[in-house]
Amino acid sequence: MNGEIKENAPLLGTCSSSAFAKTPVPVKIWYGCGMFGGNVMNTLLATFLLSYYTDTALMGVAAVGTMFFLTRILDGVTDIIMGGIVDRTNTRFGKCRPWLFAAAPLMAVGIIAILHVPMGASDTWKLAYAYITYIFLNCIVFTMFGISNSALLARLTLNVNDRTTIVTIQGLFNNLSAIVFGSITVFIVQTVGWTGTSIIMGLIAGIFILIEALGTKEVVGIDAETGRLNVKEASMKKAVPIVLKNKYFYILVLIGVFTLLMNANAIGSSIFYVNNVIKDPAFMGVLMSIGGLPGLVMLIILPLVAPKIGKRYFMMIGCALLLVGFFICGIANGNKALVLIGTIIRSLGTGPLFACQNAFIADITDYGEWKYGIRTEGLISSSQSIGSKIGIGLGSGATGWALAVGGYIGGAAVQPASAMGAINFAFGWLGLIFSVCLLVFVLLMNVEKYLPEIKTALQTKYAAEGK
Numbered sequence: 001m002n003g004e005i006k007e008n009a010p011l012l013g014t015c016s017s018s019a020f021a022k023t024p025v026p027v028k029i030w031y032g033c034g035m036f037g038g039n040v041m042n043t044l045l046a047t048f049l050l051s052y053y054t055d056t057a058l059m060g061v062a063a064v065g066t067m068f069f070l071t072r073i074l075d076g077v078t079d080i081i082m083g084g085i086v087d088r089t090n091t092r093f094g095k096c097r098p099w100l101f102a103a104a105p106l107m108a109v110g111i112i113a114i115l116h117v118p119m120g121a122s123d124t125w126k127l128a129y130a131y132i133t134y135i136f137l138n139c140i141v142f143t144m145f146g147i148s149n150s151a152l153l154a155r156l157t158l159n160v161n162d163r164t165t166i167v168t169i170q171g172l173f174n175n176l177s178a179i180v181f182g183s184i185t186v187f188i189v190q191t192v193g194w195t196g197t198s199i200i201m202g203l204i205a206g207i208f209i210l211i212e213a214l215g216t217k218e219v220v221g222i223d224a225e226t227g228r229l230n231v232k233e234a235s236m237k238k239a240v241p242i243v244l245k246n247k248y249f250y251i252l253v254l255i256g257v258f259t260l261l262m263n264a265n266a267i268g269s270s271i272f273y274v275n276n277v278i279k280d281p282a283f284m285g286v287l288m289s290i291g292g293l294p295g296l297v298m299l300i301i302l303p304l305v306a307p308k309i310g311k312r313y314f315m316m317i318g319c320a321l322l323l324v325g326f327f328i329c330g331i332a333n334g335n336k337a338l339v340l341i342g343t344i345i346r347s348l349g350t351g352p353l354f355a356c357q358n359a360f361i362a363d364i365t366d367y368g369e370w371k372y373g374i375r376t377e378g379l380i381s382s383s384q385s386i387g388s389k390i391g392i393g394l395g396s397g398a399t400g401w402a403l404a405v406g407g408y409i410g411g412a413a414v415q416p417a418s419a420m421g422a423i424n425f426a427f428g429w430l431g432l433i434f435s436v437c438l439l440v441f442v443l444l445m446n447v448e449k450y451l452p453e454i455k456t457a458l459q460t461k462y463a464a465e466g467k
Contacts, residue, residue, distance in 0.1 A: 031170060071139060075390065083151075264399075
């Protein structure tokens with residue numbers, strides 16, 4: 001085959017041209033809906049769960065922080081297992097969508113359950129219940145959703161620029177979910193209590209994930225006539241070693257860890273900051289709504305900027321903004337204006353980090369197939385799932401441990417000076433430290449330099465194989 005293969009050139013076989021074609025706009029929207037639903041859980045766990053455990057269920061802050069950390073071990077195992085399951089799935093709905101159908105009702109059940117700690121029980125039983133429900137929701141249900149959702153992007157299209165647009169739309173839904181539920185959750189809790197809040201959030205999460213499952217369609221590697229996978233499936237024994245050879249798998253894990261570590265700590269510490277330093281709980285809604293809007297702006301310009309400068313450089317800009325934003329938050333000392341400015345700048349920096357990760361999953365999947373001959377969307381997607389959940393757990397845990405070291409007293413009207421210092425540290429300087437680490441790993445993510453060669457090679461391969 002001579003010359004460059006054009007983006008939408010007709011290829012041999014029954015599904016090649018559709019695999020490289022652009023995804024219809026409605027499908028992009030339905031795909032984004034899933035992340036809107038999934039981020040209901042993320043917002044709950046990152047923003048309100050630690051406060052719920054310590055100030056409502058009256059559980060020890062150190063014990064809760066340790067729980068967040070210990071469950072990460074199991075989480076990593078379930079992520080790898082689920083990635084392998086997705087790669088081995090072959091149904092008329094594809095590889096990923098069946099698991100979205102399963103995740104939708106389970107997500108609703110998990111969110112409702114996690115906010116029903118038995119208040120009259122002993123401390124030991126409360127902690128046991130927290131472990132059980134947290135593992136079910138985060139380590140099992142969200143693993144099922146997160147990996148199948150991330151892997152689905154690589155199965156919607158092989159068009160690299162179109163993936164950026166899809167990720168942008170998904171990011172808009174992600175940020176919108178965070179803004180909406182970050183802003184109104186306190187009001188909902190004050191109105192209907194945690195029981196009513198859990199039902200509302202659970203149903204919304206489940207419905208939006210179901211919308212994604214119903215509205216999307218897998219086309220990469222799917223035979224147009226049979227609707228079944230037309231690819232060779234690799235066993236876990238063969239696929240796992242291949243994925244572990246892929247250096248970008250590890251880099252993406254670390255980017256995911258530090259992105260969510262930074263974000264979960266920043267958001268989780270915010271509720272303690274507004275309650276104890278600013279002493280205005282209602283200001284949390286202002287922070288979540290106004291602070292989230294700049295991230296939407298960065299997502300909107302992603303499709304315009306990324307093709308010109310690349311996703312990695314866009315993420316580097318985001319890291320620089322994070323450093324500035326956290327520095328301002330660190331010196332704010334309760335000043336609302338400085339807190340808002342720092343939060344807005346931090347939000348501008350967060351946007352590129354979240355927006356580009358899923359697109360990198362698809363790029364790394366293509367890289368792995370090009371370099372090693374095996375396509376493993378599920379296992380590669382586990383990198384993002386592992387990274388995000390380790391980040392959420394460690395971020396919430398870091399906040400809890402910082403407060404515990406400072407002597408934070410759950411439910412107390414007045415906190416000791418050491419606890420106030422810990423809250424200030426967690427809100428500003430800890431995030432700055434995480435952002436420096438994040439910048440280092442972003443600098444190492446240079447997979448984009450291979451994409452032109454990968455695109456040509458895969459188009460030629462698919463044409464020759466008649467896929």
